[in-house]
Amino acid sequence: MTTETSSLIPRLEALLIVADEPMSVTALAAGAGSPVKEVRAALAELRADYDGESGGPERGFQLREVAGGWRIYVREELDGVITDFVGNQAPARLSQAALETLAVIAYKQPVTRSQMAQIRAVNVDGVVRTLLGRGLITEMHADPETGAMHYGTTSLLLEKLGINSIDELPHISPLLDDGSDGFAGLEGI
Secondary structure, three states, rough: OHHHHHHHHHHHHHHHHHOOOOOHHHHHHHHOOOHHHHHHHHHHHHHHHOOOOOOHHHHHHHEEEEEEEEEEOOOHHHHHHHHHHHHHHOOOOOOHHHHHHHHHHHHHOOOHHHHHHHHOOOOOHHHHHHHHHHOEEEEEEEOOOOOOEEEEEEEHHHHHOOOOOOOHOOOOOOOOOOOOOOOOOOOOO
16 A cells, blocks of 8 residues: 555545445545545555455445445445344434424414414524424525515425325314413412
8 A cells, every 4th residue: 555545545435434425536536635546546445455355354334336436335245234223223303392393383384483482482493403404394485574484394294294284283272271270370479
């Protein structure tokens, strides 16, 4: 291994690990700041190393050239391990605040952040960012007068809830307290 290759390999590995699709040799060369010829040689070394051809063990992953680019994949014989692992992972849960905000959006959409905050009586900025990041809500349109963004739910939320339309949500009014008991616990304040 040459000095150029030894410093190039970690840069290539870093690029390959974060790539969500195969990267061309040209893109890898640009990303690593190295000539294409050196990148090709380093990729061959990496592939041999991962396959155990360099005297080390065969790794649980391999470097493959597919669709005109290079990408790191789990070895085919280990697919079952990954399937079992992913299947046994607990799904990411939403906080109580996120669930409450999501309910407000689902029932009141399109709704602005200030409307959500007014209904929930708390700041909802962080929760809205989380829900946007998870793809459960989307920005629908800006209010022409105030510029406030209106939010609504996405098809991903419908899929997660197992419904075809937001109209299939249960009616909320039967679930609400009618207020006939007054403000219990507040007497004498």
